[in-house]
Amino acid sequence: MTNEAMEDPGISSRERDTRFMENSCCTHFCLGPNPFIARYVYAILFLLASLLAWAIRDYGRSAISAFRRLKACHGARYCLGAEGVLRISFGCFLFFFVMFLSTAGTKKLDDRRNSWHSEWWPAKIIMWMGFMVVPFFIPTAFIQLYGKIAYLGAGAFLLIQLVSVISFITWLNDYCRSKKNVKTCRIQVLVLSIAAYVASILGIVLMYVWYAPKPTYRLNILFITLTLVLLQFMTFVAVLSKVKEGFLSPGLMGLYVVFLCWSAIRSEPQTEIWNQKAQAAASADWLTIMSFVISVLAMVMATFSTGIDSKCFQFKKTEAESEDDVPYGYGFFHLVFAMGGMYFAMLFIGWNAHKTMQKWTIDVGWASTWVRIVNEWLATLVYGKY
Template structure:
């Protein structure tokens, strides 16, 4: 699908049709994997770690884009009720973020136990949430509280998923008595999040004009007909006219490929077989991946606020 810019391209029909052939190939690939040597699976596991990391990064970027778009849509209405709605949602998100952080202290810091690592993760999440608000509301930044509050809730949720992935025999994991329920709910929620992220990524791929759309795609109405509608040859030329595709097919398939890698890592515990091999998405590898995702999210959000100040000569697009 690389380089497909015209709907008259033969590969455009491959992208939209041929479902019977695609299903046959998909089935044959599944059967073929049972006969592949283990080294092939190991290589794919290594590649999937990087692919899954890229997918998590895409999720973070799309989340930031969503929060800014949401905020701008309500601010552009320039009405008192929408400003009050922004304030109400922002306060509600911050209450949810700090409430969840407080619950994490109860679940993952049992009394009488030395759980310094868990306390560090939770306190850092609360500090980041407070820092988001301070930086966003600074006069020089001229930010908004809504994106800061949404990112704070997301960071608190990621912190929870990270701590819940700790080995069930770890003394500081207060959910060890509910291992089956927690692992199942985490798996279901993770898969739902993955599906929604993939669908939203595909939608964004079709709506973006600056980054994801084919560079040669003209805007609607920008081209003029080659022949007059009354010309008898107009009907023959109509099918040969350039019809740009509405989104980047390459990005579309890339997102699905990265999502499949993320799903593989979710199901295999990031290929870590030393911790709770009988449970899904449990082990220290999963813990650190999710905690690092939280920190990367925080770093990208803070950078989105400070970049226009640190580099005033550059033009930044929302």
């Protein structure tokens, strides 16, 4: 409320209080539908589900074994932990899939579904808690079936995330090279392009030093060398006379594929890692815990950023946006989080429901390694199509 309104003697105290509530931060951000705040609340619920799945995998084995129906778990000795992860994942998937069905197609802020998406938190929190509990009373056979479906859902999530990243890189490149910004962004583009290439080459060199110090480490040498070839290939294609994309787009994309290669090699089982530094770091509990926490937060942030980027999947031009349009696609947002629930399950079980995962580990195993490598190759292919 303005100072003039506060000092106006003609305004009653009740009217003054009403104006204060209308202009307060609480009214704008806490009361009423607020899709901007809502998306962070959903991200927190997703994070809580991820942490609950991890806690059950590492510390809830004795509690899970109390359920007689879970004793029929087949496979490795500690498959109960993996099955617990799948049950939490299934509950998370159900919650966000219900939200997807109930909010898909929402376009205007005055739609009732906007209120359901952005309000009704007590009801939705109770619903979320219920979905976290109900899967533990579902027969094991169905959970095993869900685990197989989760492979497809997690793969679809990686593909959507990949398209989102490439779309952002392409948009940034087009924005900087547009007639309006080409002069003002010239220095920034040059600095960012050089930094991206330097970081990419430095990353490749460090991977050679850390993960392929000897010629006998053939698989890692193959992965790293192929990444270097892909980096050069993307640069060559981007600077062709017909394309004229410049160096910013391939530089950022090269940095991304180097990161994917590093993630793939880091996902190799600790018994197979040929880097002496990595083996020494594995014995440091604080470093393992820190790496785990960063990986979980990165996974949540990737899901969040992908979920609000529905525009990159619009195949036809839409009408100009108006003030009463929703700020992002609610249905797409919840669908991404639903598939993200499948994705975090695969990370916690190493893409293998019958594999023993050590405590405080995430996305470790040969299956995880090959998923990352294929994702890297697919990233290059999709980028070439853009």
